[in-house]
Amino acid sequence: MITVRGIKKKISKDFHVEIGELHIRQGLCVISGASGSGKSAFLELVASASDPDEGELLWNGVPYKQHLGVLRSQIGYVPSEVISYEEMTTEKLLRYMAGLKGNLSTQSIESVLELFRLVDIRRRRMNSLSVGMQRRIILAQAFLGAPSIIVMDEPLKHIDPFEAERLRTLFALYARRNTIIIADDDPNAWITNQHLTMKSGKLYDNTTY
């Protein structure tokens, strides 16, 4: 379980993300809200990609800062826009990311290649792939090493509707034993366990199913 305790983060001169007490339980949690409501900034904080100015985040009762390295090996992260090393092949990028996560297993790479239907393009370079394919590779790297927490910012952007539907099911299955936090403008498209709504950098609604 992720616990948020009174975090505050300054994003710009007149915009703060400010969340009081919040618990995100195992399962699929979807965050929605208008553009500029602070969803991405909040996800960065949850993914440990940025530090809060005030307050703290805890994973199963342990503060993030206490074991940041170990925690980061347990987090899969997909930012909203990622432009990867363009000459890297699909397989090399996955190998690189798996290595950085401390996962040397080739089985893990083979598994995500199959789960995300990337086997046919494993030797293709990033710059020769469509934006949708590149997005799928970035999604795939988040699942390397079976992380306990996966944080994804608009994960299905650029992905075709049929593949998007399949991935929604895949994420829902994964969320049965792990925590997946997704920022998406269409929360009704997901089978959620928790739905957060953000407005002007603050938590506007928190519904648990």
Place this chain on the structure above:
Amino acid sequence: MEYNHGTNDNAKNTNTADEEQLEQDLTPFLQSYVASPPKQEETDRLIAVLRPHFKLALQRNLEKDSSSVDNNDDLFANLQPTTTNRLSLLHLLRLQCYVYHAKFFIATAAMFILLISVASSNEIRASWLWELFPWTIPAYMGAGLLYSFRSSNNGMRKLEMVTPYPPQLQFMVRLFLMYVVSVVLGLGGSLSAYVSGEELSLMLFILNWLAPATLVMGMLIAIQYRKGINSAYRWSGSVWLLYMLMNELSIMKVNTSLYLLQNGVALTVGILLAVDSVVKIIRTDGYGRKVTSL
């Protein structure tokens, strides 16, 4: 045919009249059963009421679909949970080589061959070599490091950051890699020049390019640790240019001991800055003061 047609028309007229009469009789009675079209708010309310039931139904379907998956091994069983025991600096060094494309190493090899051929050429004056090396070696190191950050996309930086290897450590290893390649390149060139019979003191010649390269390396790592990569390049670039300007001053070259002192100080400062930063990076588990500075 005509007779039949007439009969049919009469029957049709009678039926229509009866139907109209029946409709008129029943209108007041049926009025209460006629439903008006639903308003938008009513539809929204209905959907809101039904949504939990939809979700429950979908969840049940999903569980039914996935039960076969659960029965035959877990779909995600092969993802292999990560253990941080496998982390090591050597492993990180090997990983950072992934970031360099084969083209980069081909270009390095070409540059190395060019440097050796220039160094061993009899037509090149020794004074040129003294100026060539302190320019090319640090420039190559800085450019090589910058090349590793060619995907300046913030998203990719964040991806590399949310890993057990801290961003400062990743930077340190990339810089170390480039420093080692640069030194090997410089040593190869220096030895070629020495072997080809140039009248130069090998140790002094090596110090001539090693000192600025080490100073730039030390400044890059120290400033990056404190202020981030942009400031690191700005400051170390400026100091390097200032150093080269001082190098150009004839007084330094005429007076060997002053020249030695200048290079010795640069080398020492570079090493001290690098050691101090490396110790701090390791002491803070590699996170440094600015966790998100890359």
